Amino acid sequence: MPLATGLDILQAARAGGYGVGAFNTNNMEITQAILEASEATRSPVLVAVSEGGLKYGGKPLIDMVLAMGREASVPVCLHLDHGSSFESCLRAIRMGFTSVMIDKSHEDEDVNVAETKRVVDAAHAAGVTVEAEIGRLGGVEEHVVVAQEDAILTKPDEAERFMRATGADYLAIACGTSHGANKGKGRPYIDHKRIREIAALLPMPLVMHGASGVPSALVERLNAAGGQLADASGIHEDDVREAVKHGIAKINTDTDLRLALTVAVREVLASKPKEFDPRKILGPARDLMREVITERMQVFASAGKA
Numbered sequence: 001m002p003l004a005t006g007l008d009i010l011q012a013a014r015a016g017g018y019g020v021g022a023f024n025t026n027n028m029e030i031t032q033a034i035l036e037a038s039e040a041t042r043s044p045v046l047v048a049v050s051e052g053g054l055k056y057g058g059k060p061l062i063d064m065v066l067a068m069g070r071e072a073s074v075p076v077c078l079h080l081d082h083g084s085s086f087e088s089c090l091r092a093i094r095m096g097f098t099s100v101m102i103d104k105s106h107e108d109e110d111v112n113v114a115e116t117k118r119v120v121d122a123a124h125a126a127g128v129t130v131e132a133e134i135g136r137l138g139g140v141e142e143h144v145v146v147a148q149e150d151a152i153l154t155k156p157d158e159a160e161r162f163m164r165a166t167g168a169d170y171l172a173i174a175c176g177t178s179h180g181a182n183k184g185k186g187r188p189y190i191d192h193k194r195i196r197e198i199a200a201l202l203p204m205p206l207v208m209h210g211a212s213g214v215p216s217a218l219v220e221r222l223n224a225a226g227g228q229l230a231d232a233s234g235i236h237e238d239d240v241r242e243a244v245k246h247g248i249a250k251i252n253t254d255t256d257l258r259l260a261l262t263v264a265v266r267e268v269l270a271s272k273p274k275e276f277d278p279r280k281i282l283g284p285a286r287d288l289m290r291e292v293i294t295e296r297m298q299v300f301a302s303a304g305k306a
């Protein structure tokens with residue numbers, strides 16, 4: 001079936017009180033893991049590609065993801081993650097993406113509004129829906145590190161003004177999460193009151209970036225197999241559940257898939273030094289990513305919603 005827009009999927013999620021995962025892909029095995037988990041759990045899903053992913057895989061990656069998404073029996077959206085410019089969003093739209101994020105959250109509010117509105121007008125004319133962001137997350141983004149103390153949590157009144165001015169369809173908010181595998185010491189503090197206040201002012205779907213759980217079992221396996229990941233921490237699944245209850249409808253996950261892939265590859269290479277068939281190395285990675293995604297779909301409560 002044709003791909004769904006982000007709004008098709010996320011409006012139903014916000015109205016139904018469940019969350020939908022946006023999982024980043026960069027290759028065939030990751031895309032298969034995402035779609036297989038979606039089919040197995042009957043979950044709608046957003047397959048996200050970042051500008052880095054686009055640079056890595058080019059149009060062949062996008063054509064493959066589009067073809068695989070159209071074959072699925074559940075609603076699938078192809079989403080541009082962290083689009084940095086009008087041109088980048090337009091290029092994605094021309095390639096067949098059905099949702100784009102324009103991320104000008106590091107600019108002043110007036111620039112963020114003007115640039116977001118420009119993308120919204122062009123995207124809507126093409127039948128594509130738009131995510132925007134106000135506030136600033138900490139962590140690693142497009143290889144730039146934003147220190148936790150430089151993160152700016154989204155202010156409810158600014159969020160309302162921003163959405164009214166831009167006409168964007170869903171809003172990424174900063175509420176205590178951050179990108180990458182080091183989200184702070186101990187259990188990161190999620191500002192649920194802030195999420196509730198923003199959700200009370202805005203009826204549209206809200207988006208949580210930097211939502212990976214960074215499961216300690218995976219980190220331990222990674223390090224036992226020769227990895228060196230220190231101070232790893234993620235978002236507790238109870239915080240994700242609570243955020244969904246209050247209006248978060250799209251939950252971004254990339255780090256957990258990177259971890260799962262690397263764990264499985266390291267384990268195969270360590271336990272089978274004679275193996276050099278790529279399918280025997282990447283197949284187990286696909287299986288472990290599918291398991292991780294399946295578990296997250298249960299936590300988000302998107303399972304059974306397609």
Ligand code: G3H
Binds near residue numbers: 024050141142179255
């Ligand atoms: O939020 C960023 C995503 O994890 C994508 O990361 O730009 O390295 O592909 P990337």
Ligand code: 13P
Binds near residue numbers: 211213
């Ligand atoms: P994680 O680094 O927590 O997986 O977040 C990914 C993300 O927000 C992609 O936009």
Ligand code: ZN
Binds near residue numbers: 082
């Ligand atoms: Zn993000």
